[in-house]
Amino acid sequence: MVLEGLGKSLRDGIRRIAKAGYVDRNTLDEVIKDIQRAMLSADVNVKLVFGMTENIKSRAWDEKPPEGLSKREHILKIVYEEITAALGGKVEAKELGKVSRIMLVGLFGSGKTTTCGKLARHLKKQGLKVALISTDTWRPAAYEQLKQIGEEIDVPVFGNPKEKSALKVLKASLKEAKSFDVIIVDSAGRDTVDKELSKELKKLDKEFNAEEKLLVIPADLGQKAEPVAKGFNELIGIDGVILTKLDSTAKGGGALSACSSLNVPIKFVGIGERSEDFEAFKPDKFVGKLLGMGDLESLVKKTQEIFGEVEEDQVQAMLKGDFNLKDLYKQIEGMKKMGPLKKVMEMMPMGADIPTDQMDMSQERMNSFMVIMDSMTNSEMEDSDLLDKSRVERIATGAGTSVENVRTLLKQYKMTKKMMKRFGKNQGSLKKMMKNFKGFPGM
Numbered sequence: 001m002v003l004e005g006l007g008k009s010l011r012d013g014i015r016r017i018a019k020a021g022y023v024d025r026n027t028l029d030e031v032i033k034d035i036q037r038a039m040l041s042a043d044v045n046v047k048l049v050f051g052m053t054e055n056i057k058s059r060a061w062d063e064k065p066p067e068g069l070s071k072r073e074h075i076l077k078i079v080y081e082e083i084t085a086a087l088g089g090k091v092e093a094k095e096l097g098k099v100s101r102i103m104l105v106g107l108f109g110s111g112k113t114t115t116c117g118k119l120a121r122h123l124k125k126q127g128l129k130v131a132l133i134s135t136d137t138w139r140p141a142a143y144e145q146l147k148q149i150g151e152e153i154d155v156p157v158f159g160n161p162k163e164k165s166a167l168k169v170l171k172a173s174l175k176e177a178k179s180f181d182v183i184i185v186d187s188a189g190r191d192t193v194d195k196e197l198s199k200e201l202k203k204l205d206k207e208f209n210a211e212e213k214l215l216v217i218p219a220d221l222g223q224k225a226e227p228v229a230k231g232f233n234e235l236i237g238i239d240g241v242i243l244t245k246l247d248s249t250a251k252g253g254g255a256l257s258a259c260s261s262l263n264v265p266i267k268f269v270g271i272g273e274r275s276e277d278f279e280a281f282k283p284d285k286f287v288g289k290l291l292g293m294g295d296l297e298s299l300v301k302k303t304q305e306i307f308g309e310v311e312e313d314q315v316q317a318m319l320k321g322d323f324n325l326k327d328l329y330k331q332i333e334g335m336k337k338m339g340p341l342k343k344v345m346e347m348m349p350m351g352a353d354i355p356t357d358q359m360d361m362s363q364e365r366m367n368s369f370m371v372i373m374d375s376m377t378n379s380e381m382e383d384s385d386l387l388d389k390s391r392v393e394r395i396a397t398g399a400g401t402s403v404e405n406v407r408t409l410l411k412q413y414k415m416t417k418k419m420m421k422r423f424g425k426n427q428g429s430l431k432k433m434m435k436n437f438k439g440f441p442g443m
């Protein structure tokens, strides 16, 4: 889970407000203290944290709840809004839309090259013909690194590992990449925002005339993201930020709020090393997820992406507990493509509270489960109640495994089904709650 520590503390706070029949000043003060502590340990700037908590306090007691909202719900809404504002909510990034020339810039090791691949994959999935150009003539094997990433996602990469002038590489590559819808240029990093970097980037930018200059910043910089973003903005002017490595730091809150306070929109976040670990950044959704409000929209989208033919009403049916072994089979197939179930569950309301060992499934286990299910008949897959002792024995023999392994699979299936149902229920109450919160952005 991204920003796990911050998320947990914020969820605890929210839960305390939600649970309280009546929110008095003491309760709110205590919750605010917890929120302050959590934000500070996520490296959010002290002034910003205090500003935010002052806002919560004054709004909570001064503002009259809008019609239809209880005082408690109103306070929850205020807390949500103020946290969103602090963590990037001031500037909502516009969709990239129709851009054809994108350049990624940033310091050494910030994740530029990896992010080029992620962004290319993201745009390719929108049906665009994407090409990558490596202009990094500094880092040894920079071209090869991008080339390999390009091969993984099936996107052509242009460049010339033998040429020392970045500008020459760019000029030649642009000729080759003429027929593509979108061109993404990877640039070389430096230790600091210095003159030399500025000179090179300016030259490249003049030639390329990027429509989107995106600054790649690693989230582990925390508050130090601010001078970096400022520096790059002054040097070459940036259109937005891609915040990487949000998965591997507790300081992400600092980086998020730093960009927000500079009025630089965060357009995407990187949440892992794989090319699919990448998301468009929507502050309200992001904070909704942190606060455990779930994000059903993305879940359904992701599920559709993986299961292709599964329709939303089927997802809804699964959430109601209508989930048979065929669905589990498809789910395992999907999981093999996208990583552990845990990630999907994190997108669900309160998903982060599920003990992680309950959903750990190794590749080996997934394979063995699939082999077992391959030995079942169609009607057994549809109705697991048919699986009596003799059928289980037959299946074990057919799959070349033990009866115990077949039982483990059935146990796992029942647990998943139960979990799905539980989430389904949560979703219902969540929707009801959201209905009352008419003012919630994006919900």
Ligand SMILES: Nc1nc2c(ncn2[C@@H]2O[C@H](COP(=O)(O)OP(=O)(O)OP(=O)(O)O)[C@@H](O)[C@H]2O)c(=O)[nH]1
Pocket: 106, 107, 108, 109, 110, 111, 112, 113, 114, 115, 136, 139, 142, 187, 188, 189, 190, 244, 245, 246, 247, 248, 269, 270, 271, 272, 273, 277
């Ligand atoms: N966990 C995690 N790791 C990431 C993420 N993005 C990039 N990385 C890792 O960060 C390291 C550096 O990434 P690169 O893409 O090579 O960074 P770069 O900015 O191109 O580096 P230079 O070209 O040397 O300046 C690699 O090990 C990546 O796998 C992310 O979102 N999460």
Ligand SMILES: [Mg+2]
Pocket: 112, 113, 114, 136, 139, 142, 186, 187, 189
């Ligand atoms: Mg690089």
